[in-house]
Amino acid sequence: xxxxxxxxxxxxxxKYKNTEISKANLEQILNAACMAPSSKNTQPxxxxxxxxxxxxxxxLGIMQQVAAQMKAPLEEYFKEHPDVAAQTLSFIKGLGAASxxxxxxxxxxxxESSESALTQSIAAAVQNLCLAASGLGLGTCWMRAPIxxxxxxxxxxRYAKNKGQMLAMLTLGVPDEAPKAxxxxxxxxxxx
Ligand SMILES: Cc1cc2nc3c(=O)[nH]c(=O)nc-3n(C[C@H](O)[C@H](O)[C@H](O)COP(=O)(O)O)c2cc1C
Numbered sequence: 001x002x003x004x005x006x007x008x009x010x011x012x013x014x015k016y017k018n019t020e021i022s023k024a025n026l027e028q029i030l031n032a033a034c035m036a037p038s039s040k041n042t043q044p045x046x047x048x049x050x051x052x053x054x055x056x057x058x059x060l061g062i063m064q065q066v067a068a069q070m071k072a073p074l075e076e077y078f079k080e081h082p083d084v085a086a087q088t089l090s091f092i093k094g095l096g097a098a099s100x101x102x103x104x105x106x107x108x109x110x111x112e113s114s115e116s117a118l119t120q121s122i123a124a125a126v127q128n129l130c131l132a133a134s135g136l137g138l139g140t141c142w143m144r145a146p147i148x149x150x151x152x153x154x155x156x157x158r159y160a161k162n163k164g165q166m167l168a169m170l171t172l173g174v175p176d177e178a179p180k181a182x183x184x185x186x187x188x189x190x191x192x
Contacts, residue, residue: 001136010134011179012141012179016139029138036128044108045105046160099174102172141171142168155169
């Protein structure tokens with residue numbers, strides 16, 4: 001697939017088909033993530049791709065708690081659009097039946113002086129992952145929800161004890177929806 005097609009067709013996917021992703025595809029996607037640029041070539045990311053059903057169930061258990069904590073604030077935020085709050089909560093609880101969850105950590109704990117550079121490097125790797133998946137016709141949803149409500153340490157203790165902090169979580173799978181792109185805002189660049 002042409003790179004612009006992969007970029008433009010990438011959407012956050014919150015509903016997946018019950019179709020496995022091959023290990024070869026998963027490795028291709030993770031290797032693409034690791035090809036991202038990084039500050040001082042530190043390659044400061046660490047990905048844990050979870051395919052194992054019992055581990056996925058454990059994570060869904062955590063996501064029930066995430067949803068419970070997010071229910072009231074989401075309902076308040078989307079009070080004009082209760083359907084959006086309900087859909088968001090339903091995705092958080094079931095992760096859209098994605099076949100793989102990818103947990104994103106830093107290799108080492110950050111020190112304050114390098115935090116921004118390392119975060120930018122890891123975000124570049126996550127975007128590579130999303131675009132590589134898109135190029136293969138697969139969907140992702142980049143998420144911060146479990147971190148935002150305080151579950152980063154729970155994930156780190158189980159999956160990446162000796163690494164740094166958890167920065168994101170992604171769902172990955174064969175899309176079972178084709179959402180329209182949310183409208184992009186004007187005035188987001190200038191050329192001089
Ligand atoms: C850092 C970051 C955190 C996000 N966290 C969540 C999340 O917790 N839950 C969710 O459903 N989507 C999450 N998203 C996805 C955004 O909602 C989505 O990218 C945005 O609405 C634009 O839609 P698009 O990805 O289809 O272009 C996150 C995206 C980013 C980059």
